[in-house]
Amino acid sequence: MKKFYVANAEIPVVEHCNLNCSLCNSHAYLIEESNYPLDQFKADIDVLSKYIHFGILTFMGGEPLLCKNLDEYISYAKSRKMGEIYRVLTNGILYKNMSVDLMKVMDVLEISHYPQMKESADDIQKYLEPLAKKYKFTFYIKNIGYFNKIDTTSITETEAQEGYNKCSRIFYGCSIFDGYYYKCMRPKTTNLYLEKKCGITSEVNMREVDGLKISDDGFRERFQEYFNRKEMLVACKYCLMGLEDETGFKYYVKHKAMNNKLIVRLYYKHRSIYHGYKNIRKLFQYDEGAHTSGNDYVKTEVHDVSKRDKQDRTLI
């Protein structure tokens, strides 16, 4: 039976974080502690691997290096041949705590380097270079200069549906968390954002209605219907991501490339290709944002989570 192909799956192994970025897309600053249990992850992978093959599996958070046995998640997904590339996306604070088992099993380490981080990107580079050679992973340090603001309560249903119709996240991505498959990561935390940040209680539980329960019968048919659904997610009403301008030749090429397994493998596995492309981008743009398009951005604030006052989470 031919499998569906999805270019990128984001897998938050934990939802909490050791930083507290005020415009975090994952709303990690609102979450005390929340894990994707390994047993549930394995059960989800057992079903998904029968029907879907992924280009890149991105293990992220919150902060994924807070998950002590992250290597076990990746090893299990690898044993089920879930994808082409196994990537860890981290803020890098704990880069010196990575276990040998983790370094052996991941293909790519991508660090979002924030201005407030103590070590410079050069210092991290020097530390990781020999380890990357020894354990055969590719790594990249991305300087984050700003976050785009993507949370909203002010767009209309029509704008939200328009956003959904051209949202790049659902062209090539998905998120998998705790028994559910989602078209994007937003439904997972939108209720929390509305309640804690805006004082709005939605009657709809987006974690449930915007996702696809993996364990229910007839996954293949349900997935096909969910994948092709034209109606927007409830979470789109509170999200500006679909309204980013991701049209034009550059994005056409990106979408084509991400949907080609061979290109995905070549790009991520070969350090010279991966770094060559990234370095060309850097020539044009030193600081990158958490999202690289759109004008509605502000400088991020990053706090050490151990020092933050839990009662006072003032946001920009």
Ligand code: SF4
């Ligand atoms: S590092 Fe910042 S943006 Fe990334 S998950 Fe943590 S709080 Fe969110």
Ligand code: SF4
């Ligand atoms: S919630 Fe946002 S990211 Fe998700 S499909 Fe809607 S517009 Fe796209």
